[in-house]
Amino acid sequence: MWKKFLKKSGWTDIIVSLIFIIFGIMLILRPEAIVSAISFILGGIFVIMGILKIIDYYSNGKQDNYLIAVAVVMIIVGFIIMFFADIILSVFRILIAIWIIYSGIMNLQTAIVWKDYKSRLWLVTLLLAIVTMIVGIYILVNTGAIMQTIGIAILIYGIVDIIESFIFIKKVDNYLD
Numbered sequence: 001m002w003k004k005f006l007k008k009s010g011w012t013d014i015i016v017s018l019i020f021i022i023f024g025i026m027l028i029l030r031p032e033a034i035v036s037a038i039s040f041i042l043g044g045i046f047v048i049m050g051i052l053k054i055i056d057y058y059s060n061g062k063q064d065n066y067l068i069a070v071a072v073v074m075i076i077v078g079f080i081i082m083f084f085a086d087i088i089l090s091v092f093r094i095l096i097a098i099w100i101i102y103s104g105i106m107n108l109q110t111a112i113v114w115k116d117y118k119s120r121l122w123l124v125t126l127l128l129a130i131v132t133m134i135v136g137i138y139i140l141v142n143t144g145a146i147m148q149t150i151g152i153a154i155l156i157y158g159i160v161d162i163i164e165s166f167i168f169i170k171k172v173d174n175y176l177d
Contacts, residue, residue: 014161018162020154024157027148028152042082043081050073092146100132101132102136104130104131
């Protein structure tokens with residue numbers, strides 16, 4: 001009984017991983033379209049929730065004054081998410097890029113310290129610091145870089161999870177026989 005359940009669970013994980021792989025590929029190939037679709041759906045959910053709060057406010061005899069305030073805020077947030085997603089994503093991308101560049105600079109400083117201590121790690125740390133700063137600059141100048149990077153991470157996760165699921169399904173046979 002457990003063996004059948006565990007195998008079914010493993011195959012379910014594979015299907016979910018395939019969905020992740022497809023989503024990752026879509027993020028890599030069309031990041032702007034995916035972000036627009038997600039922001040439109042998420043913004044729409046906020047607007048609908050706000051409208052439902054207004055209906056709730058009037059159906060309860062205008063007793064809960066906080067409902068109207070929450071409803072207005074939800075509707076405003078919904079429209080901001082729907083129509084200004086590019087600005088929100090750009091600010092987020094710039095902040096992430098600055099943080100990555102800052103981390104690269106800090107790693108560069110660490111490489112100098114390692115070199116002063118005559119450590120062999122200084123060269124590896126220096127190379128990683130340079131790569132980190134290049135990645136930060138790339139994200140800063142490339143508008144789709146964040147979503148593409150997330151897409152690559154999701155794609156890698158999906159592939160690794162499929163491999164682990166196949167190993168799990170194979171091991172179930174060995175351990176439960």
